[in-house]
Amino acid sequence: MPNSIDSLRSAVALGALWSLLTLGGQAGTTPASADEPRRPNVVLIMSDDQGYGDLGVHGNRMIRTPRLDALARESLRLTNFHVDPTCSETRAALLTGRYSCRVGVWHTIQGRSLLDERVPTLADRFVAAGYRTGIFGKWHLGDQYPLRAQDRGFERTLTIGGGGIGQTPDAWGNDYRDPTLSSDGHPEKFSGYCTDLFFDHAIEFIEGARDRPFFCYVPTNVPHSPYRIDDAARDAVRARGVPDPMAAFYAMIENLDANVGRLLDTLDRLGIADDTIVIFLTDNGTAAGVMPSRDDDAAAWTGFDAGMRGQKGSPYEGGHRVPCFIRWPAGGFEPGSIDRLTAHLDLAPTLAEWCSLPIDLAGFDADPATRAYPSDPTRFDGRSLVPLVRGEAWPERTLVVHSQRRPIPEPRHQTAVMTDRWRLIRGKELYDLAADPGQTRDVASEHPDVVAQLDEFYERWWQRVSVEFDRPVRVRVGAAAQPVVTLTAHDWHAPQEEIPWDQSHVRRDLPGIGTWKLQAVAAGEYRVELRMRPPGVDYRFEAGTAVLWIDDRDIEVDVVAGSDVVTFETRIAEGPFSLSSMVREAGKPDRGAYFVTIERL
Structure with missing residues (x-):
């Protein structure tokens, strides 16, 4: 099969011709021509291991996140938004619009974090449509050709190795301060804290992209462990009564918050804030924002889970329901919240429609468990959120997230089958989120019909996504x-x-x-x-x-x-x-x- 970039370039040419002949250049089918308005820029920021409750705007009284809180108030907030329960899987789904296990990714190690080279990424789609593209942070979808970020559509790359600073593929002896990073594929030593550096270079990229619209992807490696931050920043959080290691975890988030503020200020200074889509999300539930209660001190701070059960890696809400803020002042929608079921794999088709990328969106709303998956790897599993944002009809849907973390996936392992109301966990436990958002009461025995319906969906879904589980990404x-x-x-x-x-x-x-x-x-x-x-x-x-x-x-x-x-x-x-x-x-x-x-x- 041709590589994804060559296939996409062919698709661009064919899509443009088809659009001119039959569609008159509708959005979502062909790149904008010279006399059309400039398409919006996109800034996509994703933090690592920060949960829904690790933000002040969501009710956490111990953390200071003023810039992210303000961004939330200025944004469309998806309050029932889900990702995979761990890292690489979310990145794969986010960048392809497909279920992660369908594109070779269901673990963070063991060769199962490598993204199928046949499937185009968002960056492939953006660069084919004339955008400048850059990534600044954690890639974690392959460190060798043809799986590196620079092979997958990103023109400017500044990344760490593997899934974190200090992991085996990363520069030997690397640290969060003064790290060695891969800059456009070449190791380079930098001075400063990693998050500051990634945002420094993201801002530099934005400042240099004035002639073309840009896609700037900032997937930070914080607040993932090890929890390393300046002592003064950690001690300031500790002084509020936050114990270790949560104090360092919060301090890393607060540093991230300040850097998000710097980037947003840059958009204002350049006069491009109105024409820039800014999206903030996290890659899974919290890793260190919740800890067990202490019997010896009932008043001690044990974190904030926003009323959700579970943490990173869990099939319960706390493992995969995360913040998602979308700000686009010129986009024609007001700030507010949407509580319908949405997910990471929806963002790629949404951005494709908003940015007029050369993609035919027709038929993408079909339920993936009731149709045969097309052989065309450029298709999405997600659904464009544009109708939902416009207040138009949004059909009921069913989605699946799971945390496999094993050589070959097993049916129902650490799985949540989700509708707006229901959660079927591991094929056995059933929770009514409308009545029990904390998932404290299993009602499977009271609603066997719902269990059967959701499990039947899962069986059809599994049969389709498991077709190539034995095909390694090489x-x-x-x-x-x-x-x-x-x-x-x-x-x-x-x-x-x-x-x-x-x-x-x-x-x-x-x-x-x-x-x-x-x-x-x-x-x-x-x-x-x-x-x-x-x-x-x-x-x-x-x-x-x-x-x-x-x-x-x-x-x-x-x-x-x-x-x-x-x-x-x-x-x-x-x-x-x-x-x-x-x-x-x-x-x-x-x-x-x-x-x-x-x-x-």
Whole structure:
């Protein structure tokens, strides 16, 4: 299948021709021509691990978020808005408008956070329509070609590695202050706090995009753990009576709030605020904004959950119901709230319609569990929110969110099937949100008909989304776009549950083995190098042996004591293959190489 960008460019040309011949250039079918009004800019901000209750505007009396609170009051607020219960899954659905498990993503590690290269992202769609595109923050959908942000439609990229600063794919020894970031694909050392830096460069991008509309995506890595912030900022929150680590968690959010304010002030200063769609959301429920009550101090602050059950990773509301604020002064809608069921996968088709992207939106409102999914990977599963925003008819719908976090998804695992009123949890528990928003009373036995109806929907949905669960998303090797590919254990397909996805695991020589799913773009001789630390970081092997497996073929060599790399040269055929390794060192556990570089000679 052609890659997503080439397919999209073809779609743009065909869509424009079809529009001119039959539709007269209606919104949502073709890029605007020179004599049409400039299309709106888009700023999409998504924080990491911040929950619905981690905002002052939602009733949290201990956190100070004046700029986000003001943005909420100026925005259309989606108060029944849902994402996946963890990170990469939400990012995949947000950027494609499709269920995350349909585009290769249902985990944050183990090769299941890699976004299917066949499916265009919002950035692909925007850049094909003439927008400038940039990402500043956390990508977490693939670190190698063709899965990097710069391969997926983003012209300007400033990102961390993997799912967080300090994880295995990230720069070695990285920290929240003075981090090394990937700037347009090249490592660069910066001075300052990570959130400040991401917003500095997002603002610089906006200031430099005056000649074309822009799509600026700011997916921050805060307030995700580790909870690192200046001591003074943490201590100021602690002085209010907020315990650790929540004090640092809140302080990170307050720093984010100030940076959102700086960006909004920039839009005002440039005179483009009215013509810029600003969206703020979070990627899942809170990670550290709620803690158990203390028996020894009933008055102690234990956080704020806005009356919701569950946290990050949970199928209950607290795991996936998050804030979503949409501000567009020139958009023709007033600030207010909408409580109908909406989700992350709705934002892509909504922006496509608002920004007149070259997409035919007809038929996208069809219920995904009652129709066969089209083979065309450019289609959406989400529904444009434009009719809802206009106050037009909005048919009842059913949506699914789940947290699989396993090599192959299992039916009903950590799943919520949702309508405006009902939540079916794991196929067993039923909650009436109208009467019981805190999900304290399971009414499945009282409404077996509702359970059956929602579970029947889920069965049809599962049959359609599970078609390609056994198809891995593969990293390309031997490509000119990335001649030397560095693989890390973060993306192992592994038989064991625990893998070294974080640098702390690497430092303690976590045992285990895993496989990378790769595809050689051309046959030839390849050099494969095994390391226990990234290239350039000191590590000395003990004497032993190393084995490299390429599919069913194995090659064994001696490991020389004191060396920092084990090198293989071998022929690899064009096409898909699996690669794994095992290093046996004296006095250390057998384990796969945590870092492998591969290049075509």
